[in-house]
Structures are given as C-alpha cells and as structure tokens.
Amino acid sequence: MNRHVPSLFGRLIGLIALVLAGGLVVLGWASWIYARIAADEAYDRLLVGAALQIAESVATEPGRITVDPPISAFETLAMAVSDRVFYRVADPAGDTLTGQADLGTARRGGRPRREPSIVDDNYRGFPVRIATLGRYVTGPDVAGWVEVTVAQTIDARLDLARDLTLKAMLLVLGISGVAMLAVVVAVRQGLRPLGRVEAVLAARDPKDLSPLEIETPREVRPLIGAINHFLRRLSERIGGMERFVADAAHQIRTPLTALSAQVELLSSEQRAERRRAQIARVRERTDQLGRLTNQLLSHAMVIHRREVVPLEPVDLVAITRAALAETVPLSLDREVRIGFESTRATMSILGDRVSIREAISNLIHNAIRHGAPGHLAASLTEEAGGFLIRIEDDGPGIPPARWSEVVLPFVRGAENETQADGSGLGLAIAADVAVAHGGRLGFARSAEGRFGVELWFKRLPERDEGGTE
Amino acid sequence: MTRHALAVLTLLATVVPATGADVTTVFPAPGGERQVLRLYTATDLEAFEPLIHGFQKIAPEVTIRYTEGVTNTVFDKARKDCAAGRGESDLVITSSVDHLVVLANEGCALAHRSPETAAAPGWTRWRDEVFGFTLEPAVIVYNRALVPADEVPHTRADLISLMREKPVRYSGRIGSYDIGLSGIGYLFAAFDGRNALIYGRLIEGFGRMKLVTRCCTSDLIHEIGEGKIAIGYNLLGSYAYAARRKGAPIGIVVPRDYVLALSRGAMIPAQAPNPAAARRFLDFLFSPAGQTIIREEAFFFDFSGRLPEGVEGPALPVEAGIVRPIVIGPSLLPVQDRAKRARFLEEWRRSIEPASESAQ
Numbered sequence: 001m002n003r004h005v006p007s008l009f010g011r012l013i014g015l016i017a018l019v020l021a022g023g024l025v026v027l028g029w030a031s032w033i034y035a036r037i038a039a040d041e042a043y044d045r046l047l048v049g050a051a052l053q054i055a056e057s058v059a060t061e062p063g064r065i066t067v068d069p070p071i072s073a074f075e076t077l078a079m080a081v082s083d084r085v086f087y088r089v090a091d092p093a094g095d096t097l098t099g100q101a102d103l104g105t106a107r108r109g110g111r112p113r114r115e116p117s118i119v120d121d122n123y124r125g126f127p128v129r130i131a132t133l134g135r136y137v138t139g140p141d142v143a144g145w146v147e148v149t150v151a152q153t154i155d156a157r158l159d160l161a162r163d164l165t166l167k168a169m170l171l172v173l174g175i176s177g178v179a180m181l182a183v184v185v186a187v188r189q190g191l192r193p194l195g196r197v198e199a200v201l202a203a204r205d206p207k208d209l210s211p212l213e214i215e216t217p218r219e220v221r222p223l224i225g226a227i228n229h230f231l232r233r234l235s236e237r238i239g240g241m242e243r244f245v246a247d248a249a250h251q252i253r254t255p256l257t258a259l260s261a262q263v264e265l266l267s268s269e270q271r272a273e274r275r276r277a278q279i280a281r282v283r284e285r286t287d288q289l290g291r292l293t294n295q296l297l298s299h300a301m302v303i304h305r306r307e308v309v310p311l312e313p314v315d316l317v318a319i320t321r322a323a324l325a326e327t328v329p330l331s332l333d334r335e336v337r338i339g340f341e342s343t344r345a346t347m348s349i350l351g352d353r354v355s356i357r358e359a360i361s362n363l364i365h366n367a368i369r370h371g372a373p374g375h376l377a378a379s380l381t382e383e384a385g386g387f388l389i390r391i392e393d394d395g396p397g398i399p400p401a402r403w404s405e406v407v408l409p410f411v412r413g414a415e416n417e418t419q420a421d422g423s424g425l426g427l428a429i430a431a432d433v434a435v436a437h438g439g440r441l442g443f444a445r446s447a448e449g450r451f452g453v454e455l456w457f458k459r460l461p462e463r464d465e466g467g468t469e
Numbered sequence: 470m471t472r473h474a475l476a477v478l479t480l481l482a483t484v485v486p487a488t489g490a491d492v493t494t495v496f497p498a499p500g501g502e503r504q505v506l507r508l509y510t511a512t513d514l515e516a517f518e519p520l521i522h523g524f525q526k527i528a529p530e531v532t533i534r535y536t537e538g539v540t541n542t543v544f545d546k547a548r549k550d551c552a553a554g555r556g557e558s559d560l561v562i563t564s565s566v567d568h569l570v571v572l573a574n575e576g577c578a579l580a581h582r583s584p585e586t587a588a589a590p591g592w593t594r595w596r597d598e599v600f601g602f603t604l605e606p607a608v609i610v611y612n613r614a615l616v617p618a619d620e621v622p623h624t625r626a627d628l629i630s631l632m633r634e635k636p637v638r639y640s641g642r643i644g645s646y647d648i649g650l651s652g653i654g655y656l657f658a659a660f661d662g663r664n665a666l667i668y669g670r671l672i673e674g675f676g677r678m679k680l681v682t683r684c685c686t687s688d689l690i691h692e693i694g695e696g697k698i699a700i701g702y703n704l705l706g707s708y709a710y711a712a713r714r715k716g717a718p719i720g721i722v723v724p725r726d727y728v729l730a731l732s733r734g735a736m737i738p739a740q741a742p743n744p745a746a747a748r749r750f751l752d753f754l755f756s757p758a759g760q761t762i763i764r765e766e767a768f769f770f771d772f773s774g775r776l777p778e779g780v781e782g783p784a785l786p787v788e789a790g791i792v793r794p795i796v797i798g799p800s801l802l803p804v805q806d807r808a809k810r811a812r813f814l815e816e817w818r819r820s821i822e823p824a825s826e827s828a829q
Contacts (some may be wrong), residue, residue, distance in 0.1 A: 068812050069803040071663060078799045082596045084574045085799045098808035124576060143587070 013188045020176045027166065027172050039157040040129070042081075043080055047131040050077045050114045051150040052469025058146045060139025065146060067097050069266035080156030087151065092144025105149050106132035109200055112145035126153045177318035193220045197227070229326060240303065247410050249297050251424075255292065270320075293361075295425040300407065302355050302429050306436035309352045311462055316356070316387050317349040317380055324361040324387045326377050328368065338367070339377030345389040347380055348460045351437050358456075359433035360389060362426035363453050367393040375450070382459075386439065389455045403443045407431040430455060491538040491546075500529025506746040507560035508533060509547070509567065511540040511652070511797040512733065513687065516711060518764035525754045530744055540652030544568035547738060549789030551577035554823070559747040564705065566601060567736035567801040571596040574802060579737040581748050585755035592796040593732040601732025601797050602754040603768045605651050607657050608780070609722040610690060615642070615699040616720070623782065624726040625667050630703065632674035640678050642699035644689050647682035648783030649814055652797055653731070657703045659813060660795055661727050672820040675702075680821050687712075693719050703729070707768035710777055714769075723782025728805045730794045733768070 053073035059066050067089045077085050090097035105119040112134030121130050135146050193216040200214055211228040262285060266278045321340060328338055360378075367376050375394040375457040380387060398406055409428040430453070431441040439457040446452060500503075510517065514537055521533050536558070543563050547737060550557055551572065562798070563569060578598035582646020586600055593601030603651060609622055619636070621813045622628040632639060661668045682697055683689045686708040692698045694717035701709075709721050735754065753759045764771040774784055774792070783791055795801070803809050 004488075066812060069806050069809055071800050071803050072661075074800040074802050081798070083799070084576070084596075086574070087803055098806050324558045346782065 002184060003095055009187055009191055013184060016183045017180065017374060020180060024169075024172060024176060029169070031172075032161065032166040033320070035161035035168070036157070038164060039160040042160065043152070044118055044131065045116070046076050046079055047150055047152055048130060048133065049150045050074065050085075050134050051087075051116060051131050054087065054150065055133060055135040055146070055148045058089065058135055058141055058148075059135055060137050062140055063142075063264050064137070065097065065137060065142055066090050067146075069098065080152060083153045083155050084126060084128075085150070086128070086153050088149045090147045092142070092146065097146070099149075103149055103151060104130065105147065106130040107134075107147070110468070112147045120154075123151055127172050128153050129157070170312070193217055194223075197224065201227075208239070208361070237307075244300065244303075244409070249438045251296070251410055252289070254286060255289045259289065294426075295429070298358050298362075299425050299429050299432070302358060302432050302436070305352050305355050306432070309355075311350045311352060311437075313348050314351045314353045314356065315343065316389060316457065317342045318351060319353060319357050320360055320378055320389055323357050324364060327361045327364040328376070335374060337375050339375070339379075340427075341377070342380040343382060346382070347382075347436070349387065349457045350460050351457065355433045355436065359392070359430040359455060361463055363391040366426045366453070367391050367395070370395060383456065386456050386458045389457075390444070390452045391454075392446065392450045392452035394450050396446065398443065400443070400445075407441060483588050485626055486558065491536055491542060493536040495535055496525065496530040496533040496535065496749045498530050498587060499525050502532040503530035504743060505534060505722050505738070506743060506747055507536070507557065507559045508750075508751060509536045509538070509543060509560070509720045510562040511538055511543045512562055513537075513708065516707065517562075519762050520754065523758060523762045524616045524750055527753065527758070528749060529745075531749075532822050540565040540568065541650075542654070546573075547572055547577065547736075549577075551575065551739060554740055555559065556738060556742045557576065558738055559741045560735055560737055560750055562733065562735045564605075564731060564733050565656060565794065566599065566732065566797050567656055567804040568652065569599045569734040569736045570797060570799070570801040571722065572738075573736060574799065577739050579739055579741060579744055579747075581751055582749070583752050583755075585752040586705070588641060589755055592794050592798075593772075593797045598736060599797050600735050600751060600755075600757075602735060602751075603707065603731075603733040603763055604770050604774065604794075605731050605733060605768055606706040606770060606792070607703045607729040607731070608709055608782075609702040609723070609724060610693050610704045610709045611720050612693050612696050612699050613718045614806060615696060615719050619714070620725075621720060621722060621781070622700070623722055626722055626726065628700070629667075629670050629674050630664050631700075636677065641681065642677065642682035642697075642734060643748070644683060644692065644698040644700070645675065645691070645702045646686075647684055648817055649686040651686075654703060655810070655814075656728055656731070656795065656804060658817065660793065661703070664727075671702075672817060676820045676822075690717065693717075705731070705758065706770055706780070710769040713779060719781045721774060723734060723780060725783055725791070726784075728792045730792045732794065732797060734797060776801075 009286075023211050038366070050073040053076070054067065054069045057068040057073075058366065059068075059072055069087065069089075076083060081115045086100050087102050088101065089097040089103075090102040090105075091097050100123075103123060104121060106119040106121070107113070108117065108119075116131050116133040118129065118131045121128055123130075130149060130151040132147060132149040136147065137143065137146050158422075193214075196214055197216070197220070200212060209231050210356070212224055214224065216224055237344055239352050253354055257281065262278060262282050266282060269275045269278055320342075324338070324340055328336075364376070364378070373394060375392075377390075377392045379390050379392065381390070382388075407430075410424040427441070433456070436440040437457055439455060441454065444452045444454055507773050514535060517535070521535065525531065525533065540563050543561060547558070547561050547568075548571075549555075561569065561572075569578075571701045573596055578596070580597040580668070581600075581614055582597045582603070586594065586597070587602070589602070593604075609628065611621055620631060622631055632643070634824060646657070648655040648658045662673070681692070683692070686705045689698065689701045689704055690712045693701050694712060710718065713721060735751060737744050737751070740746055740778065760771055764773075764775075764777075776782065776784055
C-alpha cells in the first residue's frame with residue numbers, strides 16, 4: 001500500500017503535467033505566430049508611412065524628376081531603433097533616382113500601383129520587410145509612375161514579437177502553475193481516503209478481523225467492500241480452523257487417556273484370561289482412535305480441498321459405485337443385503353472427485369456401523385435440476401428433532417454416548433462437501449420406514465443438456 | 470587639417486604619408502609593442518593626442534598608428550575597404566557621424582557592447598556599432614577685437630539682424646564651412662535646413678554678406694583669430710575652444726535659440742584586423758578617465774553639458790530642448806542621400822554664389 005499510493009499520485013500528476021506542457025508548447029507556438037503578425041502590422045505602418053513621405057517629396061522640374069527624401073521619413077523608421085534601412089526611388093523608366101540601385105521591389109508583376117505592396121525578403125544577406133508604392137507624377141515634359149521602395153531589417157519586429165510572446169507565455173505559465181498547484185491539491189485530497197484506509201489498517205491489531213468502518217467517498221466504497229469481504233472470509237476460515245483444532249484436541253485426548261489407563265491395567269494384570277480380554281479392549285480402543293484420526297484428517301482434507309482444488313466434471317454414478325465397493329467390508333458380523341440403483345448411466349456434475357467420494361464413503365460407513373441390521377441401499381435419482389444420492393438402511397436412524405445438530409462436528413447421531421466407536425465427524429464431512437459444491441445434505445424416512453441420508457448436487461448444465469439433445 | 474602634421478613631425482618617431490591628404494603618425498607602445506591599433510580618423514591630432522597618451526597609460530603594450538584624413542576621404546576609404554572585404558583600420562573616428570551610419574547600415578561595422586558604452590546617452594549609439602563619444606555644440610565664434618560686445622549675436626535672429634543692420638561692417642567678414650567640402654558643415658547645414666524659415670533668411674543674409682567659405686574648422690578659426698573674419702557661424706565648439714585656450718582673441722557663443730550638438734563618432738570596421746584593441750580603446754573613450762581627458766584636454770565639452778569657462782550661452786542639458794542633438798541612427802541616412810545632397814548643395818550655392826569669394 002505504501003508503495004502504491006505515491007505511484008498513483010505521481011502518475012496522475014505526471015499525466016496532467018504532460019497535458020499542460022503540451023498545451024504550453026501549442027500556446028507558445030500560437031502566440032509566437034500571433035505576435036509576429038501583430039508586430040508586422042505595427043511596423044508595416046511605419047514602413048508605408050516612410051515610403052509615402054518619400055513619395056510626397058517627388059517633384060518635377062523642367063526636364064527631370066527630383067526627389068528629396070525627408071529626414072522625418074527616416075525618423076519614423078528609426079522607431080525601430082536598431083534596424084537597417086534601405087530605399088530606392090525609381091523613375092518611370094525604372095532607373096534609380098536615388099537610394100540603393102540593387103534593391104528589389106515588393107510589387108509582384110504588373111504596373112506600379114498607388115496601394116503599397118509589402119513582402120518579406122532578403123537584401124545583402126539581411127532579412128528585410130519591403131514596402132513598395134507608386135506615385136504618378138506629371139510635369140511639363142515627363143509623366144509616369146515613380147516607384148518608392150523602402151526596406152527595413154526585422155530586428156525590432158522580432159524583438160516585439162519575442163516580447164509579446166514572452167509576456168503571453170508568462171501569463172500562460174502562471175495560469176499553468178496555478179492549475180498544476182490546484183491539481184496537486186485536488187489529487188492529494190482525492191487520494192486522502194486511501195491514506196486513511198491505510199492508516200486504519202496499519203493501526204489495527206493483527207487479531208482484529210472485524211469489518212472496516214470508515215467514511216469514504218463513493219469511489220472508494222468498492223475497495224472497502226472488497227477488504228471487508230476478504231476480512232470476513234479470513235475471519236471465518238481462522239475461526240473454523242481454531243474450532244477444529246480445539247475440537248480435534250479434545251476428541252483425541254479422551255480416547256488417549258482411556259487407552260493409557262487400559263495399558264496401565266494391562267501391565268499390572270497377571271491373569272492370562274483377563275489379560276486377553278483387556279488386550280482386545282486395547283485393540284478396540286486403538287482402532288477407534290485410528291478411525292477418529294482418519295476422519296479428522298479427512299475432514300481437514302475436505303475443508304482444504306474446498307478452498308484450493310478446482311472443480312471438474314465428475315460422474316456421481318461411478319463415484320457412488322466405487323465408494324460402495326470400497327467401503328462395504330468383505331466380511332461383516334451379520335448378513336446385510338446391499339442394493340444399488342440409478343435412474344441414469346452417468347450423472348455429471350462439476351465437483352471434486354476425492355471430496356465427494358469421501359462424503360459418500362462416510363455415509364455408507366455410518367449406515368453400516370449405526371444402522372443396517374440387514375439392509376443397505378444406495379440409489380441415484382434426478383431431482384429438482386440436480387441429482388440426489390440416497391444412502392438408506394433399515395436401522396433405527398436419527399430422530400428428526402436432532403437432524404439439524406448431527407451435521408455439526410463431534411455430535412453423534414446415537415443417543416448413547418458410550419457407544420464409543422463413532423467419531424461424530426462422518427455427517428459433518430458429508431454436509432461440508434455438499435455445501436462446498438452448492439448442494440445440501442438432508443434426511444428422510446421412506447414409506448417403508450427406512451431411514452435415509454441424502455446428498456443433492458446441482459447438475460452440470462451444458463454438458464448434460466448438450467448430451468440429451 | 471593637414472597643417473598639424475608638420476607640427477607633429479618633429480615630436481614623433483615616424484610619419485608615413487598615405488594616399489592623398491592622409492598622414493599617418495605612429496605612437497610606439499611605451500611598454501614594448503605587442504600589438505598595433507590602427508585608428509583612421511577625421512579628427513585633428515592635436516585634439517586627439519591626449520586621448521592616445523591616456524590610452525597608452527592603461528595599455529602600454531599597444532602601438533597606435535594614427536592616420537588622419539578629411540571626412541570624405543575617411544568615408545570613401547572605409548566604404549571601399551568594406552566592399553573589398555579588406556581590413557586596414559581597427560577604428561574609424563569622424564565627426565561626420567552620418568558617414569558612419571551609412572557604413573553601419575550597409576553591414577560594415579562590428580558590434581560592441583560593454584558597461585562603458587552603455588553608460589552614454591542612448592541617442593549617441595546605434596545598433597551598438599556606431600558610438601558618439603563627445604557632445605560638441607555648433608557655436609558662433611567672433612573676433613573680440615572686431616565685434617563690440619553689444620553686437621555679439623546670441624541667436625540666429627541676432628545674426629540675421631546684424632547682417633541687415635551693419636552690412637558694410639560685416640560684408641566679407643562672415644565665415645562658415647563650404648558645405649560641399651566639409652562633411653561637418655554639410656551635416657550642420659542639413660539640420661539647420663529643417664528650420665526652413667530661419668535657414669532661408671540666414672543663407673540669404675550670407676549671400677548678401679559675401680560669405681567666406683572654408684573647408685575646415687581650423688582654417689576658419691585661424692582666420693577669425695587673425696581678424697580676417699569677424700564672425701564664424703556653426704563652427705565646432707571644441708576646436709574653437711582649443712584655439713581660445715591657446716590665446717586666440719576669439720569669443721565663443723552658444724546660441725540661445727537652439728544649439729545643434731554633434732557627437733563625434735567611432736566605429737569598428739567589419740574586417741578590423743585587431744577588433745579587441747579597438748574595443749578596448751572604445752571602452753577607454755567612455756570610461757571616466759577617457760571622459761575626463763575629453764572634457765579637459767581634447768574636446769572641452771562632454772555629455773554633462775557643462776560649458777567650459779569663457780564660453781557664452783546657456784548650459785547644454787539635452788533635456789532642456791534648446792539642444793538639438795544630431796541623433797545617431799537611420800535618420801542620418803537621407804543626409805547622405807545622393808539626390809537630396811545634390812538638391813541641397815544646389816540651393817545653398819544659388820544663395821551663396823552671387824557674392825561668394827569661392828575660397829579653395
């Protein structure tokens with residue numbers, strides 16, 4: 001978080017600074033162009049004014065045309081303090097009356113005109129602005145257009161344009177500076193809620209997983225939501241783990257204490273017959289402890305897989321059949337009829353094969369251990385857009401009043417607590433698996449009075465329908 | 470102007486006659502020559518020499534070759550050098566600043582910018598290429614013995630009245646420049662000419678009085694001192710004051726109506742062989758030490774406008790409006806305009822000629 005906040009700030013500021021800099025360049029260019037035009041307009045007036053004054057001084061005398069460039073015309077041009085001035089006055093024949101004979105004209109073709117023409121040009125290597133205008137003179141023996149051309153270097157124009165541009169740019173820079181400052185303040189202000197979230201998280205006790213409660217703007221709410229969601233899940237998982245560890249410790253400690261006492265007894269027992277009986281009891285206790293451990297591990301495994309294993313299409317019929325074959329011992333102390341039926345050859349769902357088989361195995365296991373004096377049946381049917389696996393036996397079952405609590409870990413289905421070989425985890429595992437797959441675990445008693453435990457799973461939509469059509 | 474060369478001959482090591490009227494005087498570096506500064510000037514050496522010695526005090530390793538010509542030869546040579554891309558002078562100094570403006574306008578000058586040059590008034594500088602380093606008024610000079618105190622003209626109107634009222638006394642005794650020969654005379658006349666009414670009456674009076682015209686300030690002052698001429702009009706105040714200091718019996722009047730003021734100009738040619746030395750010399754001219762020499766030994770007037778002792782007339786602060794400075798800049802370009810000059814000279818001759826003695 002600490003590394004993220006400045007980079008977000010930097011990126012925003014950088015981007016805006018880039019946009020402002022781009023604007024600055026464009027504005028600078030535009031104001032330079034504008035300033036050049038303005039400077040040309042201003043100084044062109046002086047240039048044309050000077051040309052007019054010179055043209056005014058043209059006069060005719062018998063046999064010739066005279067010109068007397070007035071000092072005032074050049075004083076006008078001297079407003080552009082440092083600029084060179086060149087001029088030429090040409091008689092109607094085009095011969096130079098006075099001035100620089102090699103100075104070109106601003107007129108592009110045609111006859112001389114009274115209206116001034118103005119162009120940019122080069123004279124003797126100096127960039128100049130040239131104005132040309134004509135004056136028609138008539139005398140006793142001469143008549144025609146006298147043309148006056150005045151050229152001036154462009155230093156003063158460039159100076160003025162630079163000055164105007166600089167001032168415009170100073171203004172633009174000032175405004176950009178203010179804008180940049182405002183942006184910095186605004187972005188800082190905008191990112192402050194994130195800083196607050198950071199501060200609250202940093203100041204938090206590591207054990208405190210309660211949801212964050214901070215006043216934040218609308219834009220930051222989803223982040224708070226996501227953090228709170230994550231906190232809730234973390235809290236749930238940690239809670240579950242803590243509960244599990246406590247329960248498991250408690251569950252394992254009791255049989256271990258009993259076992260230890262029995263082993264104590266055994267070591268002090270001299271009579272062979274009693275000894276044998278006690279060894280049998282120790283073995284029984286050990287078996288029970290082993291089963292308990294297995295189931296604790298398998299519960300832990302189911303919980304673990306629920307979080308990490310990706311779901312894949314699996315066939316419930318095959319899994320149930322395999323679980324049945326695996327779980328029912330080859331030899332039982334009684335005669336039990338085993339049944340299996342399915343309304344379809346395959347029933348595909350999206351799930352974790354290992355977890356589902358563990359759930360079904362546990363149900364079958366419970367049926368054999370707690371019920372099933374003579375009958376155990378697994379049936380698979382389609383129901384409510386999914387598949388229902390029912391493990392049924394002809395034992396006493398669980399009274400409906402306790403159905404809701406027996407799915408909790410370590411709550412035994414039988415009333416009799418001394419019936420020591422049940423771990424109380426089988427149903428809890430099955431229920432966890434069902435919930436993890438978006439299904440459910442339920443209990444039912446059939447018309448014949450047989451008790452059944454049911455697992456319902458949602459069917460795999462596309463695959464299944466694609467298959468039937 | 471050339472007469473001083475003879476006086477200098479005996480004092481100095483080498484005199485090399487250059488083309489025509491040009492005379493070159495060499496001032497060897499007092500501290501052993503390591504470089505040479507070539508000055509090409511239209512300024513009396515007598516006036517300029519204190520500045521040369523002043524400069525060699527701070528730059529003892531510089532030998533100075535001082536070539537003196539008249540304004541027009543200086544202009545022509547500088548222009549030819551520029552056109553040919555030849556570099557034979559490091560600094561051109563002339564009172565005809567209009568020449569320097571024409572040269573700078575054509576790109577024949579090097580720019581120089583320094584705190585020293587920037588300290589001078591803005592109107593004396595153009596493009597940082599042409600620098601005016603003095604403030605020399607155009608004055609009326611008279612022979613104290615020939616002109617009674619109550620007849621000394623203090624304005625142009627006084628002079629016009631005097632010519633009208635005492636035609637016999639002053640006929641052939643009033644002198645001024647031959648503006649066809651003297652660059653400075655033409656420049657002053659051109660600026661006087663802007664005041665058409667007074668100017669017209671003035672040259673009309675000159676015509677009636679058979680104006681004595683001479684090429685050069687020193688000739689006129691010399692003749693006024695000798696009593697050949699009673700009143701000289703529009704003469705360079707600096708040269709007149711130098712003569713007065715040396716004992717010439719002359720009075721100097723700064724006109725009260727308006728005073729034309731010239732700033733003697735300097736320019737570094739574009740092809741100057743040693744522009745660094747030229748820049749150093751320019752900075753010296755504008756330094757307090759240089760300006761002190763200009764005021765006390767060389768030209769006696771400076772930018773302060775204070776009048777030297779014995780000169781009659783108002784002080785010369787340019788701001789007061791009485792002084793009309795010949796601003797160094799493009800407004801001097803038409804002064805050298807071929808057509809304008811021809812017209813102006815023609816008009817001047819027409820007014821002066823009928824009774825002119827046509828000296829030289």
